[in-house]
Amino acid sequence: MKKRMHQIELFMKYPHEVQDELLIKLLHTAKKTEFGLNYDFKNIKNVEQYRAAVPVRTYESLYPYIERRMKGEQNLLWPTDVKWFAKSSGTTNARSKFIPVSNEALEECHFKGGKDLISIYVNNYPDSKMFSGKGLAIGGSHQVNEMDPKANSYYGDVSAVIMKNLPLWAQLIRTPSLDVALMDNWEEKIEKMAQSTLNENVTSISGVPTWTILLLQRLMEMKGVKDMTEIWPNLEVFFHGAVSFTPYRQLFKQLIPSTGMRYVETYNASEGFFGIQDQKDSDELLLMLDYGIYYEFIPHKEIQEENPRALGLNEVKTGEIYAMLITTNSGLWRYSIGDTIKFTSLNPYRIKIAGRTKHFINAFGEELVVENAETAITKACKETDALIDNFTAAPIHFTDKSEGGHEWVIEFKKEPNDLSKFTQILDETLRLVNSDYDAKRYKDMALKMPIVHMATCGTFYQWMKNRGKLGGQNKVPRLANTREYIDDILDIMKK
Incomplete structure (x- = not known):
């Protein structure tokens, strides 16, 4: 953990060098994919050439490639085999999105983000006792991709994709069991989760505030208690994301009235792990720059334009709202994820989520x-x-x-x-x-x-x-x- 904290300090100190090097590496890795050949990746030497060659992409414009991969083709957007897709609600549109998740993205982004989250937390709170108990993860479900004739690929909520692929050591310190955690009937799942965790020594929770509240209320109802300190007295931290915690903070204080309870925000989406709250007394998120993701930003007022102007990290300003573009080690190229953010600090780069481009x-x-x-x-x-x-x-x-x-x-x-x-x-x-x-x-x-x-x-x-x-x-x-x-x-x- 201490070694990793040093690496985090390095990208905080040299953000532009880290990002520029990363972009060139991504382009080199994918130069022989169908997408890379179409856009002549092998001859792109810098970000200016990249922006000139590759237009801003939406899910709809990448979907033909994704659909073909889901039907069994490989080497389209990314050279290594992609066997997992994060099924994203994105918004509550009826049409789901299927975001490719490569092995590189699992290892270098999602898993790395989870380990960094713990490293930063323990670095801030060296007296933490979270390892004396279990971590409760509230995730989604997954299923076999029926479009793939060989049935060797899968899709599900990003939380389910991560949980299904966690290493053995990580499975041993989490609860509930995978068969419960990955259930798809949410009402039955809440009941089973409550039953199987009621008598566990839960020291940390990770999940979305809205669904976590339902589980905590059901646990309190089953035990007939006023708050969660009577069920999980050693609970010390809630790692939360997906929606703003601000409107829920007071309710959580009622559910868990412990002076030692801590709340840490993450910015983890289907497309990647982007930010972690790295300071004790601030809800700003440190933008994580070495997860295989290259970032660009479109000024809010230009989002609806046909050819919007994209800025690099060296061009953004604090207080302005931007739509976020990402280029990733899963083959998302200049992809608009639909989120808007604003920078609160430029040294290091810290952000707050402002909302959705459609919200x-x-x-x-x-x-x-x-x-x-x-x-x-x-x-x-x-x-x-x-x-x-x-x-x-x-x-x-x-x-x-x-x-x-x-x-x-x-x-x-x-x-x-x-x-x-x-x-x-x-x-x-x-x-x-x-x-x-x-x-x-x-x-x-x-x-x-x-x-x-x-x-x-x-x-x-x-x-x-x-x-x-x-x-x-x-x-x-x-x-x-x-x-x-x-x-x-x-x-x-x-x-």
Whole structure:
């Protein structure tokens, strides 16, 4: 672990050299693949030539290669055999994405990220006792790829792909057993996980906050206790990711009221492991630069352009929002992953996740992003003594009978003591953190006061279940520029 901390310090000190060298290595490795031959990788010597030769890619533009690989062809995007695909919800779109995961990506990215997470944690907390017990991992499921005639490839949630391929030593210190951890029926899985971990000495948890809450509540119900300290007294850390932890922090403090409990954020997606919270007192994420991933960034205002400008690490600024492009050791070339981030530090490079490129509201020029929404929700909860479970928001479009505005559906674990005050603080905070929203709210000229609906307990769970999106890394879209999600949820609320 100490040796690895030294290596991390090296890429923090020499970020551009590490990234430039990595890009050339990736291009050299893949120069004889079909994609590499199509774009003449062997003659690309620097990032400028790479950007000129290879256009920005979406999943749709890479899918013909991925589909052929899923049907059994090899050496298309990456030269080594690819036997695993991370089935990504990405958003809650009905159409799933299948992201290739090479052996190099498993070893040099996902596994390395997991080991680095532990190394950084122990480096920050040398008194940690997490190795005296077991780590509980809340993951997804996997299955055989039926498109492959030889049936020698598989797909599943990235968490399931990782768990299925973990080395023996890692399997021995985790819980529950793989047959339970990889179950695909989420309701049965929660029950089995609760039963099999109830009497374990769990010292760490890793997973998505929303699904972790369901498991903890079921455990407390089974034991008839008020909080988790009575079940897992040695629990000391929750490694979380996939969604912002900010709206859930107070609820976790109620579920685990231990002064020694710690929370560490990760940025681990189907496409790769990107960031780790490396400081005790800050929720910024250190961008991990030696995982076989080369990074580029598109300014937020240019995301929708046909030929957007891509910037390297040496060109980004703090405070600006960027869409992230990645080139990886699984054969994703200048691939837009659909996430937006902003840099909080340039020495070293630290980031915060701002949201999804498709998760925003800009029906009236307000450019509301997920980060704005989560900041405002958290402030409103704090001021009205509320605890949140889930939320989503969408625009109310101008009609002959109504003005434009935003409509929110929020499911609370603890309802606000005053809903009108909650709505007012939500609106005021949005105006404070987003000048475009504030301008549109001026004298209700373009945007009226937001409308907030309180959903009954289980509404979002039922909506996700109806869409076949329970568990794993599936998550509720916080913001949408259309009403497709919110109208579905409002229909459930009427029934």
